[in-house]
Amino acid sequence: MILSPFYMLLIGLTLVSFLIQWRLRSKFTQYSHIGLQSGLSGKQIAELMLVDNNIHDVKVVSTEGRLSDHYNPADKTVNLSAEVYEGRSAAAAAVAAHECGHAVQHATAYSMLQFRSTMVPALSAVSRFMPWILLAGVLMIRTSVIPLGLGIALFSLTTLFSFVTLPVEFDASKRALAWIDRRGIVTTQEHAMAKDALWWAAMTYVVAAISSLATLLYYVSIFMGGRNRN
Template structure:
């Protein structure tokens, strides 16, 4: 009787969990986007205020297309806010804008986890070009030679490490954002609860992504180890 690889089952479960959390995040963001911020500030204004409060004058706040496409780019020092966050005056927009500025503060203060993650990017960009084909060929050629799959697994291990290094960076940015919003009285206690909840669900997407990467790495590793035992 055919037995499914336990690692494959774990991969499927993490994929399901990722889908559910993404849906939950979107639901939360839409819910909190309908709650107007009491101070009337837009996401752009909140971002600019947080940067100014931290003495950061060389970072620009710009609008980017899409939804939930917000990010900080350390290469050109820009806080990129999605169109909704950039213009909206809601608890969700405040949370996202402050979070992305949290990354800018990390950059300005040489936060070690961010520096380590940034240092990994060139290597990750290089291996990501070859990793999919190596894994594909590795599985096909596994009965002949384990070399392609072995290299593919090594490359995938690097991407998995990157996903776990990302976790403290994201959690720290949210922590900085919430602390600043409270100190600056940008949000009311009720708005703080909403902002914290939105950021928590956003962080969970990174957690599930890291676990999913680890599960996928384990799956390919079990294939490779099975070949070596043959």
């Protein structure tokens, strides 16, 4: 059986995603074993960055899971995994500062973060039934294109969200790297490692966005084919 170009593209993107995830974990493990000359922990770095940006209403807390680090704008917490929270490495410094970069975005009303935040409630509401609508749309394509059209409209929101996420993540990394360098948190060599770790993390979002777009176009191609037959 010869696979269609869309299927080949999706398979290729899936493989690339796995490789990037593996590379990210590999880099994080590698840089986690290299201690910072400053000796600061991820928790200390995060708290220092918040203070330097005049942010006093955000808490730095430890959370379960590996690479589960995130900033929660709802309760204003910087959630760091145990190895980042307690870690004193280039990897811990990069991740801690990156998540605080999101807190700085929130405090300064960064437009793309605000836009992404407004999309979250709608995406949470549609994510539960969107796959079923898409499945029904594909199965019913010979009789009606309306269900698939609705599914495509909903899926386009997730694709838009994935692309809006890109500038938010890149900007947070940019803020993080500029601050740890300016504050003397890292040496030149440590800065290079932190930058490399954040670059691989950013690539996971890039591949996710491209994969979402490819999937959306796949459904659109089915929709167009069904409309021409009906």
